Amino acid sequence: MRDPYQVLGVPKSADEKEIKSAFRKLAKKYHPDQNKDDASAKARFGEVSNAYEIVGDKKKRAQFDAGEIDAEGKERFTGNPFGGGSPFGGGQRGAGPRGAGGGFSGAEDILSQMFGGMGGGGSPFGGAGPTGGMGGGVGRGPQAGPSKGEDRKIKLTVGLKDLAAGKAPVRLDADRTVNVTIPPEPENGQIVRLKGQGKEGPAGRGDVLITLNISDSSAVDQSEFRREGKNLRVTVPIALETAALGGRVRVPTLGGAIALTVPEWSNSGAVFRVRGKGLPGRDGKPGDILATLEVDLGEKDEALLDLMRQRAETLDETG
Known part of the structure; x- marks a missing residue:
């Protein structure tokens, strides 16, 4: 696995904003939905996502810079192999769960905002998250247990008065209408996610993905x-x-x-x-x-x- 800074094309001195901006740009460029005829895009997309999971998280970035974890998020053993009376005593701690740095928006969260849950078709890497199938890394791994219901897709035409109010009504069912929050200065085709408003499933409702059709x-x-x-x-x-x-x-x-x-x-x-x-x-x-x-x-x-x-x-x- 290449150095995550090189993958994202940023220097080691880059701040959080520069790293996130680089990831968003590359994720949009290599997203499989945008490169259906390019088999290499999937691998490149996974590499970019994995790199962001490392250097986009303050804690993991510090561990990587200190040599405690590698580019895949795996622990590098640097302590005394016999320290603490155990062959693993004194070793460095692992990378920890995703988002352990506090307030970190991982690759999947950002991709959901950009593509509405990978374009509504699920992750291009199956259930293993952005790095699933890429040799371990920091992916969440296969999901076990009951799953949520399916996501629903809705197209919503938004007028200028809706933009001014910052919200617009959307009809979910014959007897259910809710107000969806419209972000400031939205782009045409932007997707807004309503969590827990989708179809029923064993582990609860899925989400509703609303594609905004902006009237300019x-x-x-x-x-x-x-x-x-x-x-x-x-x-x-x-x-x-x-x-x-x-x-x-x-x-x-x-x-x-x-x-x-x-x-x-x-x-x-x-x-x-x-x-x-x-x-x-x-x-x-x-x-x-x-x-x-x-x-x-x-x-x-x-x-x-x-x-x-x-x-x-x-x-x-x-x-």
């Missing part, structure tokens, strides 16, 4: 909004006289229209930012409304046309 544009109260991350773009009609002289216009938001003061001589295409009226952001701060002005000439005004003709003639005469 939506009509709300007769205004068309377009999503850009956590910001929303909307076109605002403005009367010719207001554009020329300045004044107040009504800007639609998901929570209702608000008044915005625009300066005189505001052209079509001018963009005004209404802060904090967009969608929830990953940084915990709401996005903005980006309002683009569109001058509306309204009904034909002969008096105004005469003034404009006179103005045009004056400009022609003065050259």
Whole structure:
């Protein structure tokens, strides 16, 4: 088994964030569901997952760096073979159970978030976890005892108001509807897992895997909004006289229209930012409304046309 740092392509000085980012990138690249015609992808995927189980866990990483465990998570005996009156006394402790470092999200947890339980088709390595069948390592090994029920898959169309609320109703059964939490700035096709809401099994219910179908544009109260991350773009009609002289216009938001003061001589295409009226952001701060002005000439005004003709003639005469 290769050095886990080399497998993930990170230096030994890499921090937790860099290691997790490298794992996510490689897992997405080599996931068997994305490489069905590449037999080598499965082995590469397992190697990447195994490497993350070692250096992604603070405790195991420290043990590996100290030479206490190898790249597969197996104990390296470094003590006195006869210390403590036992042929194994004084030896180094084992790698311990997965996640013993406290708060560690193992490869399977991250893969479930990325692919919704390996794309809903189970682990590409059977029941042995991400490193099963890879020579031992830190995998959980074959699962024994009764199993949970099957996972269910549901597709959910999410509108802008759902994104703003951070939740959306989903119907699980004829008489059962629950609210699913929508993460900030979700991606189209992202999977949200509802634990314990799937089919019944000997060891309890499975999960529900909800694939989000995000509506990036939506009509709300007769205004068309377009999503850009956590910001929303909307076109605002403005009367010719207001554009020329300045004044107040009504800007639609998901929570209702608000008044915005625009300066005189505001052209079509001018963009005004209404802060904090967009969608929830990953940084915990709401996005903005980006309002683009569109001058509306309204009904034909002969008096105004005469003034404009006179103005045009004056400009022609003065050259």
